[in-house]
Amino acid sequence: MKFSNVIKYYKRKDVQERILEVCKDREVIPRYWNGGFGKRPDTIMFKNDVNRFVRDGATSFHASEERWTNPLDLSTNMNRAQMDELRSGWDFILDIDPKNWEYGRICAKLLVEALESHGVKSHSIKFSGGKGWHVGVPWEAFPKMVNKKEVRKLFPEASRTIAAYLKDLIKEHLRGELLALEDNSLKRISKRAGVKQEELFVNNEFDPYSVIEVDALLISPRHLYRTPYSFNEKTWLVSIPMTKQGLDEFSLDHAKPENVKTSHGFFDKEVSPGEAENLMVQAMDWAQKNVVKEDVSVERDYELPEKAVNKEMFPPCVQLILKGLSDGRKRSVFILNNFLKTQGWEDHDIKRELLNWNKKNEEPLPEQYINSQLNWSKKNKGERFPPPNCDNKSYYVDIGVCKPDHFCKRIKNPSSYPFFKTRSLRKRSSAKH
Numbered sequence: 001m002k003f004s005n006v007i008k009y010y011k012r013k014d015v016q017e018r019i020l021e022v023c024k025d026r027e028v029i030p031r032y033w034n035g036g037f038g039k040r041p042d043t044i045m046f047k048n049d050v051n052r053f054v055r056d057g058a059t060s061f062h063a064s065e066e067r068w069t070n071p072l073d074l075s076t077n078m079n080r081a082q083m084d085e086l087r088s089g090w091d092f093i094l095d096i097d098p099k100n101w102e103y104g105r106i107c108a109k110l111l112v113e114a115l116e117s118h119g120v121k122s123h124s125i126k127f128s129g130g131k132g133w134h135v136g137v138p139w140e141a142f143p144k145m146v147n148k149k150e151v152r153k154l155f156p157e158a159s160r161t162i163a164a165y166l167k168d169l170i171k172e173h174l175r176g177e178l179l180a181l182e183d184n185s186l187k188r189i190s191k192r193a194g195v196k197q198e199e200l201f202v203n204n205e206f207d208p209y210s211v212i213e214v215d216a217l218l219i220s221p222r223h224l225y226r227t228p229y230s231f232n233e234k235t236w237l238v239s240i241p242m243t244k245q246g247l248d249e250f251s252l253d254h255a256k257p258e259n260v261k262t263s264h265g266f267f268d269k270e271v272s273p274g275e276a277e278n279l280m281v282q283a284m285d286w287a288q289k290n291v292v293k294e295d296v297s298v299e300r301d302y303e304l305p306e307k308a309v310n311k312e313m314f315p316p317c318v319q320l321i322l323k324g325l326s327d328g329r330k331r332s333v334f335i336l337n338n339f340l341k342t343q344g345w346e347d348h349d350i351k352r353e354l355l356n357w358n359k360k361n362e363e364p365l366p367e368q369y370i371n372s373q374l375n376w377s378k379k380n381k382g383e384r385f386p387p388p389n390c391d392n393k394s395y396y397v398d399i400g401v402c403k404p405d406h407f408c409k410r411i412k413n414p415s416s417y418p419f420f421k422t423r424s425l426r427k428r429s430s431a432k433h
Helices: 003-010 011-022 047-055 080-086 101-117 157-179 186-193 244-249 275-288 316-321 329-342 348-361 367-380 416-431
Strands: 028-032 058-064 066-068 085-091 090-097 124-128 135-139 224-227
Touching: 003 011, 003 047, 003 058, 011 047, 011 101, 028 090, 047 058, 058 066, 080 085, 090 157, 101 124, 101 135, 101 244, 124 244, 186 244, 316 329, 329 348, 329 367, 329 416, 348 416
Parallel strands: none
Antiparallel strands: 028 058, 058 224, 066 085, 090 135, 124 135
């Protein structure tokens, strides 16, 4: 793609208007031709702002899930209470990242049907421009109070709970839809997924989330998503909104810039205030019954070492992650940050390690994403939480790094691995002497 064609596309008044629609009260950051992102915080208030950023080299725009009374007041030094006060609301946005865009289309349609079954009609859908999809519900659809708590202050926990609930709700339907594809040919599904056929199964059942990632933990403070009608720099296709009916008719040709029509916006449907209340209440009830907390199950019984543990003592899964990945990078940020904290690593060492690791990834994450995750974890006032347990297949198995050795049989969480390995090596050393 020539940059002159990027400029030509963003000069379209209809494109500028559609981008501007979703920028109100949101933090909006451009991505530039050189791969870097603009400084935060920033926003877009006028159509001409789009032109201004593009003239400076912008190729796409990314907006926050959260609404703010004044986005320009945001700061990385803010604590939770300060951010809660500045937040005026939040949109619920699911990021569907499939191995194949057709699988993602099936998942998106099932999620929309699940939303409709809860009375949510103001949902929005858009193609990401790559292989993924975004399904969203606007802030106006949610109640302002739940259980005597202000909903605007329940981000990201409430949003993650709804995401985990919907993911569980459609799982069986999604499994059936995927198995029905291509005359039930799991061989072809596994080939497209880039994994061995047997790796698609958990307890002898096909796990649909082995080929489609819908991870609730990606919903986080100041998380950004690609705005509608922005380019995806990897494919140079456009992220275009559509109706549920449009999902069945969609082809990648529709996302080519010369073919893009702006007849549909994102979050442009009429909203009945509070129409998502039933969804929120049912999700919270489900979470209590299933003892779910932010879609993560962890073992908290571990010993914090007196000094930082060397990398050669890390478990196989962490060693494999540190070599670089093509999939599961965002989940791996969560794993690595929590794991290293439990191994006595200081914040500055963790940051350096994650930034070096990111360079090894097939497609590096934006550095700002890593920084935002690290900054948020610092707000836990020194608490060190281990990564998800080994049996949480949404992480190690799905990412493809669960390659246990004989030490792994003795642990439930990767954080315990160095302790048992160190103790075992000491016993062997003592026995020799």
